[in-house]
Amino acid sequence: MDFNKLAELLYADVTALPADVEARFPKRDLPEGAKVTRFAPSPTGFVHFGSLFPTRVSERLAHQSGGVFFLRVEDTDAKREVAGAEKDLIETYSYYDIHFDEGMTLDGSKGEYGPYRQSERKEIYQTFAKQLVREGKAYPCFCTEEELSAIRTEQEALKVDPGYYGKWAIWRDASYEAIEEKINAGEKFVLRFRSEGSVERKIKFTDLIKGSIEITENDKDHVLLKSDGIPTYHFAHAVDDHLMGTTHVVRGEEWLPSLPFHVQLFSALGFKLPKYLHISQLMKLEGGSKKKLSKRDNEASLTFYKKAGYPQKSIVEYVMTLLNSNYEEWHAANPAASFEDFPFSVKKMSPSGCLFDFNKLNDVSKNVISFMTADEVFDGTVEWAEEYDPAFASLLKADPDYAKKILSIGRGGKKPRKDLTLWADVKPYVSFFYDELFAPELSFPDFDKEDIKKALAAFTASYDENDDNNAWFNKVKEIAASLGYADDMKAYKAAPEQFKGSVADISMFIRIALTGRTNSPDMHDIMHIMGRDRALARIENAAASL
Numbered sequence: 001m002d003f004n005k006l007a008e009l010l011y012a013d014v015t016a017l018p019a020d021v022e023a024r025f026p027k028r029d030l031p032e033g034a035k036v037t038r039f040a041p042s043p044t045g046f047v048h049f050g051s052l053f054p055t056r057v058s059e060r061l062a063h064q065s066g067g068v069f070f071l072r073v074e075d076t077d078a079k080r081e082v083a084g085a086e087k088d089l090i091e092t093y094s095y096y097d098i099h100f101d102e103g104m105t106l107d108g109s110k111g112e113y114g115p116y117r118q119s120e121r122k123e124i125y126q127t128f129a130k131q132l133v134r135e136g137k138a139y140p141c142f143c144t145e146e147e148l149s150a151i152r153t154e155q156e157a158l159k160v161d162p163g164y165y166g167k168w169a170i171w172r173d174a175s176y177e178a179i180e181e182k183i184n185a186g187e188k189f190v191l192r193f194r195s196e197g198s199v200e201r202k203i204k205f206t207d208l209i210k211g212s213i214e215i216t217e218n219d220k221d222h223v224l225l226k227s228d229g230i231p232t233y234h235f236a237h238a239v240d241d242h243l244m245g246t247t248h249v250v251r252g253e254e255w256l257p258s259l260p261f262h263v264q265l266f267s268a269l270g271f272k273l274p275k276y277l278h279i280s281q282l283m284k285l286e287g288g289s290k291k292k293l294s295k296r297d298n299e300a301s302l303t304f305y306k307k308a309g310y311p312q313k314s315i316v317e318y319v320m321t322l323l324n325s326n327y328e329e330w331h332a333a334n335p336a337a338s339f340e341d342f343p344f345s346v347k348k349m350s351p352s353g354c355l356f357d358f359n360k361l362n363d364v365s366k367n368v369i370s371f372m373t374a375d376e377v378f379d380g381t382v383e384w385a386e387e388y389d390p391a392f393a394s395l396l397k398a399d400p401d402y403a404k405k406i407l408s409i410g411r412g413g414k415k416p417r418k419d420l421t422l423w424a425d426v427k428p429y430v431s432f433f434y435d436e437l438f439a440p441e442l443s444f445p446d447f448d449k450e451d452i453k454k455a456l457a458a459f460t461a462s463y464d465e466n467d468d469n470n471a472w473f474n475k476v477k478e479i480a481a482s483l484g485y486a487d488d489m490k491a492y493k494a495a496p497e498q499f500k501g502s503v504a505d506i507s508m509f510i511r512i513a514l515t516g517r518t519n520s521p522d523m524h525d526i527m528h529i530m531g532r533d534r535a536l537a538r539i540e541n542a543a544a545s546l
């Protein structure tokens with residue numbers, strides 16, 4: 001068969017040669033060892049939490065090596081495309097600190113290796129497809145859906161491998177005349193790869209995460225171009241990653257079975273194979289056993305975390321923690337450092353993948369918030385509340401200084417308080433500072449009511465805003481002693497029967513009256529922030545309710 005003639009018959013309109021296209025995509029001028037990586041999502045309208053893993057790995061590999069990280073939108077499957085999905089995913093990744101150097105942007109694209117949307121690269125794919133036909137490495141197939149499904153049925157009945165190969169590949173060795181007849185009749189065709197692989201052989205391959213693997217060769221004549229001339233993922237990624245200079249392909253392990261085909265494709269096209277890193281799917285524990293985090297799981301949707309009130313940074317940190325087991329230790333030693341300073345290593349990634357765990361995420365989040373400034377907590381909370389609790393956002397914004405003073409409690413030291421996991425925790429945490437939110441169910445411990453009343457009255461009478469923490473507490477001790485409660489914990493523990501209670505109980509009476517709860521940050525701080533009037537009114541109201 002004259003393959004040149006066949007190529008002209010199939011793609012008369014395609015006049016460019018691969019060399020013309022190659023000239024438009026020169027080799028990148030990057031320092032030795034610089035990695036070029038990409039994220040290549042299909043805009044299907046759902047950004048899976050799990051996608052933060054390959055994106056972060058790609059981003060780190062590129063940026064840690066002085067390379068390039070780009071965004072290519074793989075929109076060749078019009079059926080799955082959702083309007084607005086591209087914008088949505090760019091915004092989502094940027095929110096999670098995943099920034100691309102090249103590729104699609106909110107207002108177009110940037111970079112010299114575009115178009116970065118596959119739907120706009122049709123003639124590029126066809127140029128390479130035509131070359132494969134010229135070289136006898138690809139051929140047209142005119143099978144109808146019915147014919148293909150009849151082949152499948154027969155293969156099932158015979159219990160043989162399904163697919164288009166060997167004797168089932170009925171167009172593989174068709175004559176030029178047979179093909180020409182179909183073309184002249186205006187029939188549609190798909191372009192198939194002529195596989196030289198055999199299931200009797202295996203390919204050896206090194207995946208940078210999974211290590212060395214052996215997989216059976218591909219013997220299927222897979223589709224390269226669909227009948228509308230649009231490529232399949234396999235063909236498009238080979239052409240694009242070659243032209244765009246990708247050195248490392250980081251993608252989900254669901255692509256691993258297609259790898260033998262991809263290896264063949266790169267070789268047939270005369271392209272250097274990039275390095276591959278296949279990331280295992282994120283798992284979660286359910287009923288004691290591991291299961292894949294599916295799109296239907298709450299945890300899979302990034303909107304879920306946003307709505308729940310996880311700071312963006314907590315998610316970023318959590319992903320790093322799961323990716324590299326030594327990240328947490330490093331971060332504990334360098335609490336103020338950015339994740340970008342961490343020496344990320346692919347070697348530290350687990351080949352079997354990560355396990356999602358809420359406790360761990362919450363732990364990370366508590367830590368993240370504890371190291372924020374009061375301003376950051378204020379801004380994060382307001383931003384979240386504006387969307388999910390507007391009344392609370394207004395309350396905070398009505399007096400930012402007051403809110404920031406509250407949020408400063410226990411912040412800034414080496415061991416900051418860890419009261420908050422979510423932005424949503426801020427409201428219950430600060431509610432007692434706001435008369436609008438303060439709705440105490442005062443439940444005092446089981447002591448003589450008169451003692452509680454007397455303690456509160458004595459405290460109110462002796463309160464002096466200028467007292468420092470020590471003077472403040474000494475007064476509480478004096479009140480304790482005057483009511484027959486131990487003012488010294490050691491003495492109390494040695495002979496509790498000699499006292500009605502201890503200074504800790506007196507403190508608790510004040511705490512409950514002031515905050516409506518048994519647990520709170522430092523009371524001296526609280527009273528200063530609340531101001532004398534509000535604080536004393538609280539205590540008087542509580543005493544009156546007894």
Ligand code: GLU
Nearest residue numbers: 040041042074237250251
């Ligand atoms: N468009 C493919 C996907 O969304 C990309 C896989 C890859 O990164 O090569 O799964």
